[in-house]
Amino acid sequence: AQSVAxxxxxxxxxxGNPLTVKCTYSVSGNPYLFWYVQYPNRGLQFLLKYITGDNxxxxxxxxxxxxxxxxxxxHLKKPSALVSDSALYFCAVRPLYNQGGxxxxxxxxxLSVKP
Amino acid sequence: EAQVTQNPRYLITVTGKKLTxxxxxxMNHEYMSWYRQDPGLGLRQxxxxxxxxxxxxxxxxxxxxxxxxxxxxxPLILESPSPNxxxxxxxxxxxxxxxxxxxxxxxxxxxxx
Numbered sequence: 001a002q003s004v005a006x007x008x009x010x011x012x013x014x015x016g017n018p019l020t021v022k023c024t025y026s027v028s029g030n031p032y033l034f035w036y037v038q039y040p041n042r043g044l045q046f047l048l049k050y051i052t053g054d055n056x057x058x059x060x061x062x063x064x065x066x067x068x069x070x071x072x073x074x075h076l077k078k079p080s081a082l083v084s085d086s087a088l089y090f091c092a093v094r095p096l097y098n099q100g101g102x103x104x105x106x107x108x109x110x111l112s113v114k115p
Numbered sequence: 116e117a118q119v120t121q122n123p124r125y126l127i128t129v130t131g132k133k134l135t136x137x138x139x140x141x142m143n144h145e146y147m148s149w150y151r152q153d154p155g156l157g158l159r160q161x162x163x164x165x166x167x168x169x170x171x172x173x174x175x176x177x178x179x180x181x182x183x184x185x186x187x188x189x190p191l192i193l194e195s196p197s198p199n200x201x202x203x204x205x206x207x208x209x210x211x212x213x214x215x216x217x218x219x220x221x222x223x224x225x226x227x228x
Contacts, residue, residue: 102160106157
């Protein structure tokens with residue numbers, strides 16, 4: 001079965017420190033990979049995506065993500081965390097030949113950045 | 116402003132009382148989808164639509180119906196809601212499938228008593 005795993009329910013980081021939110025996937029072929037962020041009482045907002053090419057992709061709000069094909073991972077990173085980055089983060093994949101356009105989501109990781 | 120809107124944002128209802136959650140997008144997107152979000156499960160797709168009059172089941176379609184009579188609207192219908200449909204619902208749209216990112220509505224929190 002195709003799946004996405006975010007192994008940490010919660011990540012705690014001090015402001016100014018680097019952050020990493022982990023994501024691994026089990027999907028046949030080469031999927032498209034996405035990160036979304038959800039702030040309280042809001043819908044999901046797109047952060048960044050990997051389609052092909054450079055393994056390091058840059059997105060909104062200073063976030064970046066590193067694609068690792070051999071480890072089937074797509075970890076989200078930021079060099080210096082802000083308190084305003086505190087939110088729920090979702091990794092999602094779309095198999096290349098998925099007919100329904102469905103995104104397969106991880107269960108989410110709650111990021112807490114403390115001053 | 117480009118956006119996906121949903122109504123209502125909050126709804127408390129009782130078992131068996133038919134309800135409709137509306138979804139509308141102003142981006143001329145062909146693809147629309149409904150998800151439900153439950154703690155520890157992430158988002159799961161209920162139904163999707165590739166274009167007008169083209170809809171199909173997602174992973175958890177039981178108990179739901181949809182229609183796509185116009186490109187901009189994609190309502191979610193619960194003919195006879197049950198307590199296990201208590202959840203947070205999101206509508207999303209995108210230019211197409213593939214590598215296009217999806218734009219999400221603000222969510223509808225539904226409680227079925």
